[in-house]
Amino acid sequence: MRKRMIAVAACAALALGGCGRDTGGNSDTAKAVGEGKATGEITVWAMGTEGEKLGEFAKAFTAENPDAKVTVTPVPWDAATQKLTGAIAAKQTPDVSMIGTTMQGGLAKTGALDPTPADLFPKDTYFPGAWDTTVVDGTSYGVPWYVETRGIFYRTDLAAKAGFPDGPKTWADLHAMAAAMKSKAGAKWGLNIQPGKTGSWQSVLPFGWSNGAEITDGRQYTFDTPAMAEALTYYQSFFKEQLAPANLAQGALEPAFVKGEIGAFMSGPWHVGIINEQGGEGTYAVAPMPVGKSSTSFIGGSNIAVFKDAKNRDAAWKFLAWLSKPDVQVKWYQTVSDLPAVQSAWQDPALTGDPMLKVFGEQLKSAKAPPAFPTWDQVAAAFDVEVEKVCVGGADPAAALKAIQQQATAIGTGA
Structure with missing residues (x-):
């Protein structure tokens, strides 16, 4: 980006x-x-x-x-x-x-x-x-x-075949659309989201925020909560059910989306120009982040x-x-x-x-940013490592969040 x-x-x-x-x-x-x-x-x-x-x-x-x-x-x-x-x-x-x-x-x-x-x-x-x-x-x-900020880019033709001509509105919609894009619309993958690589916190946290989770109380980090665990479990489901690729090569997303091999992906406005330049103009639309308890992006x-x-x-x-x-x-x-x-x-x-x-x-209007703590980059790096264990290695989301919490507490806020 x-x-x-x-x-x-x-x-x-x-x-x-x-x-x-x-x-x-x-x-x-x-x-x-x-x-x-x-x-x-x-x-x-x-x-x-x-x-x-x-x-x-x-x-x-x-x-x-x-x-x-x-x-x-x-x-x-x-x-x-x-x-x-x-x-x-x-x-x-x-x-x-x-x-x-x-x-x-x-x-x-x-x-x-x-x-x-x-x-x-x-x-x-x-x-x-x-x-x-x-x-x-x-x-x-x-x-x-x-x-x-971030939204959900989706192929309108594949979404229509999947039964979601207007794109996903809720968490249930996003999961069902991704599954149907693969089973009914011929996509190899229903959705591309980051599997724990560098910066994946930008993709995971919006689901946590949309589920009512907060990662700080203003004084310390608060990752280990039921709301965040539920969000990370939902996020993991796309990989467990092979709806999202765990090891997509760099640069492979855009051509795969244009070809219809990937039905949807999460990204920001800069991708509009990239997709259009690669021949995808007119084949897709953008939806807001799907609603859990809210629609909240990064x-x-x-x-x-x-x-x-x-x-x-x-x-x-x-x-x-x-x-x-x-x-x-x-x-x-x-x-x-x-x-x-x-x-x-x-x-x-x-x-x-x-x-x-x-x-x-x-x-x-409702998007959020991580806390302006001096230690955020260190904590984010630890977060990305644990998320990769969840998405690629199948680790337990609740256990991963406990590990993130321990590391975040040890690192501190730097305040």
């Missing part, structure tokens, strides 16, 4: 110990940001495609603020950890940096991020799950920039934040305010296909006119 997912691995190195954090108000910043135009140079670090495109895109900001200059430094995801930690340690940070949502907790704990001026960035402006990724110990650092994406050591802090916040304008969010989507984190941007025809994007837009 593009190189940004490498950000998951960044948290451990960013969880620097012993750094203080000022959680006091920043009303002076809010007042300064709210007055006048931006001036001076604003230095920005951004990763992946965003780093490549933001410099040109920001020319529209400098057109509105002619005495300001935005200098963007593209940073490869695999170098982001070293550059950020080095810059923080040397107190030579840029004014602004893009921050993957799973990096937020570790970075905030260093004390290097400037608290968000609440008066200028009302949290209700953004999708709730996205805003929550900026909050560490009750304080927001930065704002959501763009978002991602929310990812990236935040963007200002550093306390910023040389041009007020102008930096003005730049973030500009990036949060609904029309700018839409133009950014049209530039790089990043989905807007600002809810009102989804009222624009550029998004409302696309039925698949509409599904993702609705899903974002």
Whole structure:
């Protein structure tokens, strides 16, 4: 899911110990940001495609603020950890940096991020799950920039043959559709979901959340619950009944889906372009996450934040305010296909006119993110290992969750 997912691995190195954090108000910043135009140079670090495109895109900001200059430094995801930690340690940070949502907790704990001026960035402006990724110990650092979520892509022809022409609505529907796609519609596999490989927590947790499970009580991890055990047992059933492949080769999903060998899969909006490019346009639709007790998906994406050591802090916040304008969010989507984190941007025809994007837009309203604990990447890695034992090795889901809980408790939250 593009190189940004490498950000998951960044948290451990960013969880620097012993750094203080000022959680006091920043009303002076809010007042300064709210007055006048931006001036001076604003230095920005951004990763992946965003780093490549933001410099040109920001020319529209400098057109509105002619005495300001935005200098963007593209940073490869695999170098982001070293550059950020080095810059923080040397107190030579840029004014602004893009921050993957799973990096937020570790970075905030260093004390290097400037608290968000609440008066200028009302949290209700953004999708709730996205805003929550900026909050560490009750304080927001930065704002959501763009978002991602997950849904169920399904072949409409195979779904019709399976008896689900409108796709799955509930957990029972998803299981029955996957089974019938294989037995009645000629698919080799009814559904592709991650079998415990790196990042599989992004696929498993939505089922847990949809079943009412919570993986933290705000103070500690809480994986070992009946609701999560029920969700993981349901997830395992697709592998036990050979409805989902346990060892699909990398790159094999898309061509298999286009050929009708895989009837459905769980993924995000970036897959629309990939499937269309491979000849699948017009053969599929996207459904929201099926309902257990709710329909709750995972929310990812990236935040963007200002550093306390910023040389041009007020102008930096003005730049973030500009990036949060609904029309700018839409133009950014049209530039790089990043989905807007600002809810009102989804009222624009550029998004409302696309039925698949509409599904993702609705899903974002209830989507959740993992906790912004500095240790999340370590815990997620342990989670993935145990899930693979469940899906590929047939291990008992309840026992796996006890093992995850033990490891998570030992690792701690880093709070």
